Amino acid sequence: MTEIVTNDLPAPTTAYDVENAVLERYKAGAREAQPALCCPTEYEGGYLEGLPQEIIEKDYGCGDPTRYVKAGETVVDLGSGAGKNCYIIAQKVGSQGQVIGVDFNDEMLRLAKKYQDEIASKLGYNNVHFVKGKIQDLALNLDEVQRWLEKHPVTSIEGIGALEAECARLRVESPLISDNSVDVVISNCVLNLVRSQDKQQLFQEIYRVLKRGGRAVISDIVCDEDPTPAILNDPELWSGCIAGAFREDEFLEMFEQAGFYGIEILSRQEEPWQVIDGIEFRSLTVRAFKGKDGPCLERNQAVIYKGPWKQVLDDDGHTYERGQRMAVCDKTYKILTDANGPYHRDLVPVESYQNIPLEEAQAFDCQRTGIRHPQETKGLDYRVTVTNEGAACCAPESCC
Ligand SMILES: C[S@@+](CC[C@H](N)C(=O)[O-])C[C@H]1O[C@@H](n2cnc3c(N)ncnc32)[C@H](O)[C@@H]1O
Incomplete structure (x- = not known):
């Protein structure tokens, strides 16, 4: 396999199909738990108790962004997988809140929906929706695209043009997630899986869907040095959350470039999760806010x-x-x-x-x-005089 890689900008590209490698790996992860993909994570107490064992086991997260959401909020989970984070948040935001899990993998979506009724009846409300989309293109509803393709199979160059036009129409007329509609965007170990050339757009999409004053809370795998070409060239390492990992300083810069403010590391795993060729890979949770534009x-x-x-x-x-x-x-x-x-x-x-x-x-x-x-x-005219005259000086509770 040949690799076209540079460690400088523009973002490195890979000779293999990253999306397909990721899709196949997590289809397998939906069928059977994959211990190699698990980064030990502690979730805030209590919320896992009512969840089915299968959802708990097929957890491929690396941090706990769920602890930073509040009652009544609308939350989007990017790359929701088996739905564990969504079901934890469903309990935290309560019946007045909403959770939208986004994934592009049919098998993961099926698994996440499998227990939806059971969990809703335990909670007494259903505030979770799972939708099919790519997290770097949150306006495009892939279920709608699929339905269109069934009626208009693409078999020619003209067909590609028609498909592109339909996608553009769908993004505008029925966006999967609308502009300024979400209080919190969370994600757990997914952003690294997106192709390098789509990562900037991914941050812009997170920014677009958040309301003014909203925030992103993202747990992801970061590295302390740039991955080597050998690492980048390995599809297993990409789908295993290694090759696409952000360099930790660049991860924070991505938020800054997208227009976020108040960017903060909430937690950083002390011991690396993996070390490859001396490069340390560990989990980091970052929070960033939207809404500093406007008149002064x-x-x-x-x-x-x-x-x-x-x-x-x-x-x-x-x-x-x-x-x-x-x-x-x-x-x-x-x-x-x-x-x-x-x-x-x-x-x-x-x-x-x-x-x-x-x-x-x-x-x-x-x-x-x-x-x-x-x-x-x-104010320039402020001439007030206030003294302590008459107050009991140096009484135990007085201020002298
Ligand atoms: C490492 S797993 C994490 C799943 C979940 N967040 C968790 O904590 O268990 C990655 C998930 O993101 C999905 N995914 C990866 N790339 C994606 C993309 N570009 N768009 C939408 N989903 C994606 C995969 O299908 C998989 O379900």
Whole structure:
């Protein structure tokens, strides 16, 4: 087998059919549990108790992204396999939430659906749907494509054109997953399996389907150095979650390039899962948020970075100096102080004393000095005097 590989950009391509290798390996994994594909993983307690043994055994995950979802949320699971993550999340999001498992493998989809009624009757509700799609093309419903192909078998070049036109129509008119429709996208050990040339589009798709303020929580296999050509050239290693693994620094950069903010490593397996030619492969769970675009409006807000670092830099290049009240626009203030967001624990919010209604707010001056003077917060006319006169000084509970 010849390999066309470079370790530099553009992404390496492989001479074998990656998708087919992955499809065949996980069809086999749906039929029979494959111990070689298992990376030991601990799931948050209690949620596995009511699940059928077959679903538990045919687990090919490498982390636990399910612990980061909340009641009432709509969650998409990319590469849902036997459905274990979906069924755990079904319990966490409750009857008001929704779970959509996406996989392109009919056998895995059949296995995931096999116990759906049984689990729903135990829970008392059914909030899980399994759909057929490629995770790098979440707008295209592959069941619809299949139905179309049965009526219009492709036997000519013109037929290919007609199929492409139908796929384009389906993406627009009946997308499998709509823009801005999902609170959380999770995935457990699947992104690495996508072809190198499709990986950038995969991150763009995750971004597209998330609502503003939504988040991705992804567990995947990463490596500390670029895989060698020999590793990349091995279809078994690709479908075994090794050859397509992201280099750990590049994995985080992929989120950044897609427009995410607040990107954070939530867990990193200490001991490598596998070591090949000295290259370490281990599981990493990363969270990243969507929603930092939009106008910058001035409402005289500031934040104080608590430390311990001397200064930190956000994804838009704003620097926050420890202990300084840094001026921020309204949009950034909301992101930084959001109790469900990634930053609020590290910052003290400083609101303006005068409320500036959003509709009256002027554009934030991005050229201004980074530090907000206290008089900007309080107003130039602020002349209040408050003393402790009359208070019982140095009583045990007083502040002197
Ligand atoms: C390693 S298994 C992980 C399954 C599941 N997340 C778990 O934790 O057990 C990978 C799954 O992703 C599916 N898959 C791989 N590449 C895919 C793609 N490009 N689009 C959709 N599904 C894919 C496979 O069919 C398989 O079910």
